[in-house]
Amino acid sequence: xxxxxxxxxxxxxxxxxxxxxxxxxxYGATPYLFWYVQSPGQGLQLLLKYFSGDTLVQGIKGFxxxxxxxxxxxxxRKPSVHWSDAAEYFCAVGAVGGTASKLTFxxxxxxxxxx
Amino acid sequence: DTGVSQNPRHKITKRGQNVTFRCxxxxxxxxxxxxRQTLGQGPEFLTYFQNEAQLEKSRLLSDRFSAxxxxxxxxxxxxxRTEQGDSAMYLCASRSxxxxxxxxxxxxxxxxxxxx
Numbered sequence: 001x002x003x004x005x006x007x008x009x010x011x012x013x014x015x016x017x018x019x020x021x022x023x024x025x026x027y028g029a030t031p032y033l034f035w036y037v038q039s040p041g042q043g044l045q046l047l048l049k050y051f052s053g054d055t056l057v058q059g060i061k062g063f064x065x066x067x068x069x070x071x072x073x074x075x076x077r078k079p080s081v082h083w084s085d086a087a088e089y090f091c092a093v094g095a096v097g098g099t100a101s102k103l104t105f106x107x108x109x110x111x112x113x114x115x
Numbered sequence: 116d117t118g119v120s121q122n123p124r125h126k127i128t129k130r131g132q133n134v135t136f137r138c139x140x141x142x143x144x145x146x147x148x149x150x151r152q153t154l155g156q157g158p159e160f161l162t163y164f165q166n167e168a169q170l171e172k173s174r175l176l177s178d179r180f181s182a183x184x185x186x187x188x189x190x191x192x193x194x195x196r197t198e199q200g201d202s203a204m205y206l207c208a209s210r211s212x213x214x215x216x217x218x219x220x221x222x223x224x225x226x227x228x229x230x231x
Contacts, residue, residue, distance in 0.1 A: 043222040105157030
């Protein structure tokens, strides 16, 4: 069964600083990987996704992520964080078997941005 | 495209009562998912519909839970005899079949349930 580990529960960065959120996955085949963001009391918004091809993927709001098969990682990065980026970030892996394509999420990383 | 909508947004109920939540997916999306998110955790898959057929259910979906999608459009999730452990955010997502498994799941704002 697939699983996702986000080792950092909470991260604090200063506005303007760079950001890297870690994600490690376990999946028996080529994974479909996603990063979602959740603001307080809200649903999840897709930031970016990886299926195949270029291992560096660009997303919305200036985010990018790099797929590293050898490390089973899909870390999210942003060169300069804005105060509005404060939220909870979830990494997810998609199950390809059958037709469900259900998502398995990590436990999330809460990002706090200081001014 | 008005997005995925869920009603109600918040529900407070007493233990033992039944509750029902509604999800309206994006209109052309024939795949619909329910997830549950407890405090401090990521969403966990509950069940999945393709059109009106419920094709997969998680072991998390006990016999007190039932989901329907009678006409392949909106879906309802009912919890009977609620327990305090049912307190969570219930998220609905929908997906187009256009690109198969790689297609994005779009999430609604969720229904937050509190069982007293």
